[in-house]
Amino acid sequence: MAIDRGSTFAFREFQGGKNKMRRIGTLENTELAQRLCDYLVTQAIDASCDPESDSPDSGWDIWVRDERQIEQAKKELADFRSDPEQPRYQVKREATHIRQEQIAAELAQQKRTAENDRIANVTKSALGEPIRAPLKQSGYPVTIAVIILSVIASLTTHFGQPRRSRAPGKVTLEEQVYDALSFVDRKEFVKSGGNPFASVETGQVWRFVTPMFLHGDEFHLLFNMVWIYFLGSVIEKLQGSLFFAVVLVTTQVSGMLLQVMLPDPAVLQPIFQGTPLDFLAQTLSGSPFAIGASGAVYGLFGFLWIRPKVDPGYPIHLVQTNVVLMLGWLVICITPLIGDVANGAHIGGLLAGVGFGFAGKLKFG
Structure with a gap:
């Protein structure tokens, strides 16, 4: 059974408010929530899920980062609720691979940024x-x-x-x-x-x-x-x-x-x-x-x-x-x-x- 909280979106902030995510809805358990998030990732939608409370019976919130993808994500959530067992949602391996590539790319970018910052600080020779x-x-x-x-x-x-x-x-x-x-x-x-x-x-x-x-x-x-x-x-x-x-x-x-x-x-x-x-x-x-x-x-x-x-x-x-x-x-x-x-x-x-x-x-x- 899926839980819907209506059309009002909640916001979640990360890193001092720099990255905001919107909650698009809630699913009843972690398995369904993770399955949907895996599918959304394969559709190039940055999504994540977490429990709405510490209670073991609580639902799992679905969050989407890019505001421009909210409508598409809502549609995918509605389709998922109608039949979460469809084969197209069994994409855990593909989603894991995509996430690993994203992490590697982010680490590489952080390394480049750190190196650029170091160069920007301008090391000086003993001559000045x-x-x-x-x-x-x-x-x-x-x-x-x-x-x-x-x-x-x-x-x-x-x-x-x-x-x-x-x-x-x-x-x-x-x-x-x-x-x-x-x-x-x-x-x-x-x-x-x-x-x-x-x-x-x-x-x-x-x-x-x-x-x-x-x-x-x-x-x-x-x-x-x-x-x-x-x-x-x-x-x-x-x-x-x-x-x-x-x-x-x-x-x-x-x-x-x-x-x-x-x-x-x-x-x-x-x-x-x-x-x-x-x-x-x-x-x-x-x-x-x-x-x-x-x-x-x-x-x-x-x-x-x-x-x-x-x-x-x-x-x-x-x-x-x-x-x-x-x-x-x-x-x-x-x-x-x-x-x-x-x-x-x-x-x-x-x-x-x-x-x-x-x-x-x-x-x-």
């Missing part, structure tokens, strides 16, 4: 530029590791000026660490007659990278580590630790190689002598004893500078102030204003980073 894209990871362990190792190595080697032992023939820890991390061991360099690759040729290939952990003074260390953090953290979070490590190592090696392979001042002096550029004989000369992470710094800068120019969809663009600052410092270091700078490392690292930026196969995403 907005990152309008999902991050591959939240942390930047390689960046932190480089900073920690650089601080330890710089302090342990007395900022690239290891103190000697007063005892004849004894080597201090500072000297041992410095010789192990620099591009060439000083003894091997002298023994080989000044071959800058003397240590590398014996298989000590780590020396292409480890000079980046050594620094000449506190300012040198601070300057490089600040930029490693600013530039490295955003690349690592955007594209992952592996990608960042590849860019970091490649640009550092490129800068170190160019610095080592540049000619001695004696070779450059005849070229620039008597010209306003005679200082270039000193500032563009090579040395295997260059230390610091400047090559990697300029490599990371070169990548972030060029990548968005090649791929406008890249999610971060360096502000012009940072570009001018980095390029301006590069030029200033080449002038006589600042001495003892590994300009070859700066230029080599920058060129490698720019190359990464232009490489189409490394497009973001």
